[in-house]
Amino acid sequence: MKTKVRVKKDFLMSLFAVFLGLLAGAILMVVTGNNPFDGFYYLFRGGMMNIERIGNTLGMATPLIFAGLSVAFAFKTGLFNIGGAGQMLIGGLCATAIGLTFDWPKPILLLAIVFGSLIGGALWAALPGYLKARFNVHEVVSTIMMNWIAYWSIFYIVPAYFKGPFLETESQRIPEAASMKVPWLTSLFSGSYINLGIFLAIIFVVISALILEKTTLGYELKAVGYNRDAAEAAGISVNRNIILSMSIAGALAGLGGATFYVGYASNMQIGVLPSQGFDGIAVALLGANSPWGVFAAAIFFGLLHTGKGFMNAMTAIPPEIADTIIATIIYFAATSVLIERNWDRIKRFRAGALLRKAKKRTLEAGSGGDQ
Amino acid sequence: MRLDYVVEMREIRKEFPGVVACDDINFQVKKGEIHALLGENGAGKSTLMNILFGLYQPENGEIYLHGKKVNVANPNIANDLGIGMVHQHFKLVHNFTVTENIILGLEPTRAMMIDIRTASARISKLSKQYGLNVDPDAKISEVSVGMQQRVEILKMLYRDAEILIFDEPTAVLTPQEVRELMKIMRSLIDEGKTIILITHKLREIMAIADRCTVIRWGKLVGTVKVSETTEEKLAEMMVGRKVLFEIKKKEAHLGEEILKIENLSVLSSSGALGLKNFSLGVKCGEIVGLAGVDGNGQAELVEAIIGLRSIESGKIIVHGTDVSSFPVRERIKKGMAHIPDDRHKHGLILDYTVQENLVLKNYYLEPFSRRGFLNWDLIQEHASRVIKDFDVRAGEGPDSSARSLSGGNQQKAIVGREIDGNPEILIAVQPTRGLDVGAIEYIHRRLIEQRDQGKAVLLISLELDEILDLSDRIAVINSGELVGLVNAAETNENEIGLMMAGVKRGATA
Numbered sequence: 001m002k003t004k005v006r007v008k009k010d011f012l013m014s015l016f017a018v019f020l021g022l023l024a025g026a027i028l029m030v031v032t033g034n035n036p037f038d039g040f041y042y043l044f045r046g047g048m049m050n051i052e053r054i055g056n057t058l059g060m061a062t063p064l065i066f067a068g069l070s071v072a073f074a075f076k077t078g079l080f081n082i083g084g085a086g087q088m089l090i091g092g093l094c095a096t097a098i099g100l101t102f103d104w105p106k107p108i109l110l111l112a113i114v115f116g117s118l119i120g121g122a123l124w125a126a127l128p129g130y131l132k133a134r135f136n137v138h139e140v141v142s143t144i145m146m147n148w149i150a151y152w153s154i155f156y157i158v159p160a161y162f163k164g165p166f167l168e169t170e171s172q173r174i175p176e177a178a179s180m181k182v183p184w185l186t187s188l189f190s191g192s193y194i195n196l197g198i199f200l201a202i203i204f205v206v207i208s209a210l211i212l213e214k215t216t217l218g219y220e221l222k223a224v225g226y227n228r229d230a231a232e233a234a235g236i237s238v239n240r241n242i243i244l245s246m247s248i249a250g251a252l253a254g255l256g257g258a259t260f261y262v263g264y265a266s267n268m269q270i271g272v273l274p275s276q277g278f279d280g281i282a283v284a285l286l287g288a289n290s291p292w293g294v295f296a297a298a299i300f301f302g303l304l305h306t307g308k309g310f311m312n313a314m315t316a317i318p319p320e321i322a323d324t325i326i327a328t329i330i331y332f333a334a335t336s337v338l339i340e341r342n343w344d345r346i347k348r349f350r351a352g353a354l355l356r357k358a359k360k361r362t363l364e365a366g367s368g369g370d371q
Numbered sequence: 372m373r374l375d376y377v378v379e380m381r382e383i384r385k386e387f388p389g390v391v392a393c394d395d396i397n398f399q400v401k402k403g404e405i406h407a408l409l410g411e412n413g414a415g416k417s418t419l420m421n422i423l424f425g426l427y428q429p430e431n432g433e434i435y436l437h438g439k440k441v442n443v444a445n446p447n448i449a450n451d452l453g454i455g456m457v458h459q460h461f462k463l464v465h466n467f468t469v470t471e472n473i474i475l476g477l478e479p480t481r482a483m484m485i486d487i488r489t490a491s492a493r494i495s496k497l498s499k500q501y502g503l504n505v506d507p508d509a510k511i512s513e514v515s516v517g518m519q520q521r522v523e524i525l526k527m528l529y530r531d532a533e534i535l536i537f538d539e540p541t542a543v544l545t546p547q548e549v550r551e552l553m554k555i556m557r558s559l560i561d562e563g564k565t566i567i568l569i570t571h572k573l574r575e576i577m578a579i580a581d582r583c584t585v586i587r588w589g590k591l592v593g594t595v596k597v598s599e600t601t602e603e604k605l606a607e608m609m610v611g612r613k614v615l616f617e618i619k620k621k622e623a624h625l626g627e628e629i630l631k632i633e634n635l636s637v638l639s640s641s642g643a644l645g646l647k648n649f650s651l652g653v654k655c656g657e658i659v660g661l662a663g664v665d666g667n668g669q670a671e672l673v674e675a676i677i678g679l680r681s682i683e684s685g686k687i688i689v690h691g692t693d694v695s696s697f698p699v700r701e702r703i704k705k706g707m708a709h710i711p712d713d714r715h716k717h718g719l720i721l722d723y724t725v726q727e728n729l730v731l732k733n734y735y736l737e738p739f740s741r742r743g744f745l746n747w748d749l750i751q752e753h754a755s756r757v758i759k760d761f762d763v764r765a766g767e768g769p770d771s772s773a774r775s776l777s778g779g780n781q782q783k784a785i786v787g788r789e790i791d792g793n794p795e796i797l798i799a800v801q802p803t804r805g806l807d808v809g810a811i812e813y814i815h816r817r818l819i820e821q822r823d824q825g826k827a828v829l830l831i832s833l834e835l836d837e838i839l840d841l842s843d844r845i846a847v848i849n850s851g852e853l854v855g856l857v858n859a860a861e862t863n864e865n866e867i868g869l870m871m872a873g874v875k876r877g878a879t880a
Binding site: 216219222229233235236 | 677679698699700701702709711716720721722723727732735740743744747
């Protein structure tokens with residue numbers, strides 16, 4: 001209740017950014033000699049024309065939800081987590097390692113994978129958190145470095161311990177029991193690559209919202225994010241909260257890694273930083289750092305990613321247009337402060353005009369009465 | 372058209388979300404007068420002047436200068452129209468010289484080079500003409516606050532301003548500097564300038580202004596001739612009720628010495644000893660005032676007591692326990708409360724709502740939370756009660772963002788939070804800084820109330836009047852050392868003033 005007004009405004013701003021992004025895409029389509037109505041028709045149709053496509057959209061969105069939550073959560077404490085990609089890699093590595101090592105029944109194995117990736121991601125991000133708290137090392141620098149440490153660690157560990165049967169550059173396929181794909185869900189969405197990760201994502205959206213809005217932990221994290229000095233003077237341990245916030249952000253990204261490498265995919269490739277880790281920043285931005293906003297933004301991006309191939313197949317519009325739309329939306333979401341300011345100005349101007357008009361009218365009415 | 376008014380503002384209306392800052396205000400200034408604009412914090416006086424200076428655009432209303440209608444769309448136009456403003460927070464570049472600051476934005480050039488010498492000569496001349504005594508080549512970072520203010524004044528004069536707006540100019544000055552400023556203002560008037568003085572200090576208005584316009588809650592209360600009014604009447608116009616100037620204090624009932632500071636030494640941020648071997652005790656039921664010029668170790672002392680700064684040596688004893696190594700929260704649990712001098716930095720989280728701010732120190736305790744979950748209903752209830760008890764005026768009640776409150780109400784919210792926690796020891800640092808008469812009176816009453824209830828109050832203030840009015844005993848600090856400790860009843864402004872300058876009691880006798 002207490003943040004209703006704010007949420008509504010953020011929501012409008014995000015919608016506005018999306019609208020402007022689509023508009024820019026439309027202009028590009030026209031410029032390249034295509035019909036934007038056809039383009040958007042096939043873009044959105046490609047993302048949701050049948051149950052399989054919808055499943056793919058959700059499957060595509062799942063790691064994005066986690067990556068977005070990760071960035072948004074850290075941001076609430078005033079921290080900029082750019083290490084989502086590395087944390088996803090480590091989460092994915094933990095998940096893959098557990099999946100390839102243990103021969104347990106599926107429910108137990110999946111549970112182990114969830115906890116393993118959560119803890120792996122958390123520890124990976126706790127280190128930059130500690131460096132920030134203890135030595136005031138900026139988290140942007142340290143998380144980027146951690147990304148590359150993760151990248152090269154995978155480069156070594158996967159070929160050394162989990163090498164696939166044919167290729168040096170990827171791990172073995174994880175067994176059926178370790179995959180988040182389940183037959184009933186796959187067949188429900190007629191063969192799409194949706195997996196249990198989407199439920200996990202929804203659960204963690206709820207948990208994140210709960211932590212931020214309802215718990216003393218969330219209260220402390222946000223207090224530190226908004227005003228370190230006041231939080232410290234009130235007896236809140238700033239350092240503890242910085243480490244905690246980074247750990248939670250890392251845990252979320254780690255889970256995202258699990259849903260990506262043992263859900264969406266079924267093996268790990270070396271030499272790739274998952275782009276979702278960085279897309280998470282855009283998702284958090286468009287979602288105004290609120291868990292449900294992140295959820296919606298991730299699904300929207302998932303939709304664009306899924307639909308762009310179809311658009312390309314059905315029209316002459318290159319798939320890069322979809323990427324351009326995403327980029328433009330990010331741009332407008334980032335400049336939403338400007339939009340917001342102008343928004344206020346327009347409203348004020350209109351209110352002023354109305355007031356003047358009303359005043360004039362009463363004046364005229366008054367002088368009319370005198371006559 | 373009435374040509375005798377240099378400035379005439381008609382039916383000015385300005386609204387911010389949730390408040391009408393200026394409600395159809397009419398305001399006229401005569402040529403050559405010092406016109407005071409009086410009102411409590413948040414009454415709308417700064418907003419009105421920001422409109423005149425072009426920083427805000429009004430929703431409605433007209434501005435006339437010398438009888439001609441003008442549209443002040445931005446401060447540059449205001450400059451062109453001969454309106455200058457000295458803001459409360461100076462707008463100076465610290466590593467520039469006085470001259471460089473003054474010519475910033477309209478640098479005179481000769482053959483593509485800035486012609487500093489001509490500018491400097493002109494500044495010297497202006498400085499002499501108005502008795503400002505400013506060295507044009509001094510660096511801003513090396514001159515005093517009072518001198519910086521004169522640079523701001525010179526900046527206006529250099530731009531040929533005829534109408535000079537001063538926004539709370541004395542808030543940052545020592546009593547001597549205030550006297551100097553008044554002299555300068557008079558010489559400005561003698562040279563034909565017109566001055567608008569935004570203030571809430573009645574004494575200054577009585578001393579220097581010709582006329583005074585009072586604003587309350589965004590509405591015009593009236594304009595009066597200063598020679599025909601009194602401080603009491605002005606205060607009543609400003610606050611809307613009678614104001615008690617005298618502070619009534621019952622006799623102190625002293626209890627145990629609950630806070631004992633023993634031989635405390637603390638490093639300052641620069642690495643030197645900011646506090647040297649400092650000892651002081653505060654008993655239950657008394658207010659001990661700590662007087663001193665700013666920057667003489669007060670900040671180090673306060674931060675050491677509440678736990679934000681580690682100590683070099685010494686003891687901080689609360690109830691017989693040495694708390695000098697305790698974290699902040701443990702000290703709060705021991706009954707320590709703190710009203711900080713910088714309410715935006717240490718007092719409030721501006722992006723939090725009022726209700727969230729009011730539980731900043733006890734959100735983790737029952738009943739506000741249980742097993743890590745906050746109880747928002749109770750937090751809101753608690754906020755409503757504190758808002759009522761401490762007369763915090765917030766547009767949207769507990770849900771208002773702390774940022775939207777006026778300074779006085781933010782301070783009341785902090786005082787409310789600290790006192791409502793029922794502390795044993797209250798450390799009040801500049802508790803009325805930048806507040807208006809109504810809020811000052813209120814907060815002083817609350818501090819006395821704490822004392823009468825048997826709490827120990829340590830009052831640290833740069834306002835000597837405040838220290839003298841409230842304290843039972845007065846300690847004076849200079850260069851991080853305790854100069855002396857006297858009974859408030861047995862001393863006076865002069866004696867404390869000397870001690871503040873570092874002269875020990877009896878040394879002159």
